[in-house]
Amino acid sequence: MNWLHTWSGVVLGSLLFAIFWMGTLSVFDKEIDRWMMPATRLAMPAAFSYETMRPAYLAGVAAKAPAVLLLVPNERNPVVTALWRNADGSFTQRLFDPSTGAELPDQGTLAASRFIYPFHYTLNLKMFGVGYWIVGLCGMMMMALCVSGVVIHRKIFADFFTFRPERKVGRATLDLHNVAGVLGLPFHVVISLSGLVILFAIYFPSSIWAVYGKDARLFGREAYGSYARPPAKQAADLISFDAIVARAKASWGQGEPNYLYVFNPGDATVYVQANRASEDVVGNISAVAYIDGVSGDLLAASKPEKPAAVVQRFIAGLHFIQFRHWTLRWLYFGLGLAGCVLIATGLLFWVESRRERHRRLGRSGAGIVEAVTVASVTGILIATCCYMISNRVLPLGVTVLGLDRIAIEIIVFHLAWLATLLHAWVAGRKAWAGQCMVVAVLAASAVLLNALTTGDHLLKAVAHRHSWPVAGIDAMLLLTAVVAALVARRLAGERPPERAAREARA
Amino acid sequence: MKTFARTMLAIVGGYVGTSAIIAALAGIAVAAGGMERSEAATLTSMLGFVIYLAVIIWSFADPALLRVALGLGAVSGLSYAVVLLLARAPV
Structure with missing residues (x-):
């Protein structure tokens, strides 16, 4: 156990620190976005009209995008964001004023949402999804480190109250490692497990293959009630955004959408996936409705969730922190920093306890x-x-x-x-x-x-x-x-x- | 060398073994438990992280590496046989 703790810590500690640091910053990703994109430091209008999103949608139509993701502005992110994938595989993001709908100047940055946040779970290594797997392995090792750490520290409760900063750095380092580890233990276990559970379909697809056989894609349709239809290559206009949102809200009851995903924009088969914002619940997906963009009919809607799906979305929601709760958000930030301290002091202790011996032996x-x-x-x-x-x-x-x-x-x-x-x-x-x-x-x-x-x-x-x-x-x-x-x-x-x-x- | 074998057994062997176990569990939950497919896949996939963790801890905690390898191999083989059997059986 001691061996496992020491060596997995030394080998993966640096990567774990990067993942924890970027994750901790991602708790305030929208706030860093405002700092790095000064043109978006805007006040939300007193009454937001969804029709304000039309210029953003039309920008996607003009770019002949196969689908346009429109983010509904809110207090933390007071801009209408249009995001689409180009024919060459690159992504375009355009920003619009939530009060007037006018386009904002290009901010020329990936800021936090598109650099720091994806760094947290992919290290921005996109090739063959290798980043996901490295981060996944680090997540598993973090859990193994938590277990082996508890096994090593039989005096776990005594360590909880032992911090001797007045002692020399070596002793204080180990104390700090123990305090940060014990104090944050539930957080460190839950945050690692929930991070993995978000991507369960990537990390452990074998159970999906086992029950779906060749048509694994059916899983998405059955688990999430997703809907799709091909374009008809006939031009048509999209009905009012306010009408689309009203129809979606009629399907799920209380609550505003957090995004509208317009598929086949500008086509007669245009349809909109509206997703209910999960500000007031922990689970990360609360309800989805698919609205026909020409007739305004409801095409499909998420059914009441089944138990395993509810559990998965709750655990994922614990990690995503999309609910509105400032105290908890700061707590996540603080515990994330405690995780950084834990990893850094663990590495430091390894170095401190070997430096002298290695120098003597010429290692x-x-x-x-x-x-x-x-x-x-x-x-x-x-x-x-x-x-x-x-x-x-x-x-x-x-x-x-x-x-x-x-x-x-x-x-x-x-x-x-x-x-x-x-x-x-x-x-x-x-x-x-x-x-x-x-x-x-x-x-x-x-x-x-x-x-x-x-x-x-x-x-x-x-x-x-x-x-x-x-x-x-x-x-x-x-x-x-x-x-x-x-x-x-x-x-x-x-x-x-x-x-x-x-x-x-x- | 022994350390390398242990690490490989924990990480690679553990992953393959866990994948086989959860696939068998999902198949059994659907065939025998009458669980919905999406539910069985989601549940067993999530269980996979816990099983994998247990296998990793076991491979590092058990002094007899051969016992771990044989145990894990037997359970994985059995699970894979269940998956194959269920795939062949008419639903």
């Missing part, structure tokens, strides 16, 4: 793990800050060497990350303090740059309800800067262990 193990650990902990913080800073520095519509703004931001993220690894390799143990200082400077500059380029400084952002997300991100960046600076000071003041030992002998 490079501890040095390599330490460099990778520094790069995956403080390094990903630096890369994230650089990503956000590049977002505030690059002008809209800029291209460098044929690369558009989206590509430049992502390259900045990865180059910064790579640079932290090189620095960690060269600087060794001192890299911790150095990179913490860099995090502090970068996070503070991000706040400054936001104020300079958009004028929404903290005091102004706090004053308006609709810019609270921006104020929240600025506040978190400032907090990060302060904490990182304090950690850097503490680490810089720490005597290296070999010197401390020499002094003790003298």
Whole structure:
């Protein structure tokens, strides 16, 4: 058990940290979107008319998209978003004002919803879905780590109350690892399991194959009541969006839709999949209705859910946090950070307890793990800050060497990350303090740059309800800067262990 | 070498074995339990994560690696036979 805990932790710890860090940021993905897309820092209109979504729909028709996904604006995401897949497989996203329906200028960024969030569950490795499988393996190992961690710590309740920050870093590291692990244990188990359960059909398809045989696609139709029909190649206009939503609401009762998925846009066979927002329930899919876009008839609707499906959607909903509950949202954020601390201190403890011995024996193990650990902990913080800073520095519509703004931001993220690894390799143990200082400077500059380029400084952002997300991100960046600076000071003041030992002998 | 075998048995063997077990369970739930197909598939798929975790823990906790390999192999083989039998039987 000890062996399993140590080695799966060291091998997968860095990846787990990246997954936890991106997942923790994704708790506030919409808020980071507002910060990174200043044109979308809008107030929701007092009364929203679904007909405001028509220009967004017509943009998809003009692009000859086979299907257009229209996101209904809400308080956290106050823009009408149109998203479609082009013939070459790329995706186009266009944003529209929720009050007037007018198109907003292209923000030239993937922000959080399209970069940080998919990074969390695919590492943005799309080839053959390899990212899903790596993240899935990490999720399984996280659960194995939780089990083996409990087995190792027979004094689990004593550890709960044991934190000795005044002791030397090594002892405090292990204490912090135990406190974060025990305190967050239910969260860490549930968040790993629920993350896997979301994608059960990808990870464990054999039971679907066993009962459906060759027509595995039937599973989607039977489990989700999905509906489809091919286009007729005859032009037709879509009826009013308000009428479509009214028909969908008649099918599911109370509750607004969170998206309208228009299939065969502009065609006589156009139909709309309306999905009820799950703001008031935990389960991630509450009800779906398919409306004929020309006659306004109900074509299909989700039936009352069966027990296993209810359980699956509840567990998935626990992970997606699409319900409206700010206290719980902050709790998820806090526990996500606790998970990051747990993983980072676990890695650190491994390095701390081997550094001396490996140096004596001339082994490079501890040095390599330490460099990778520094790069995956403080390094990903630096890369994230650089990503956000590049977002505030690059002008809209800029291209460098044929690369558009989206590509430049992502390259900045990865180059910064790579640079932290090189620095960690060269600087060794001192890299911790150095990179913490860099995090502090970068996070503070991000706040400054936001104020300079958009004028929404903290005091102004706090004053308006609709810019609270921006104020929240600025506040978190400032907090990060302060904490990182304090950690850097503490680490810089720490005597290296070999010197401390020499002094003790003298 | 032994460590490598153990890790492979846990991760690859565990995954293949779990897949066979849940496929058999889904087949049995439909054929004998009269469960709806989509329900049986969803339920057993979710159970798969728990079974897989148990197999991983077992392969690392049991000092006798051969016992794990034989046990897992026997259960997987049996499960696969059930899947084949059910696929052939007229529903």
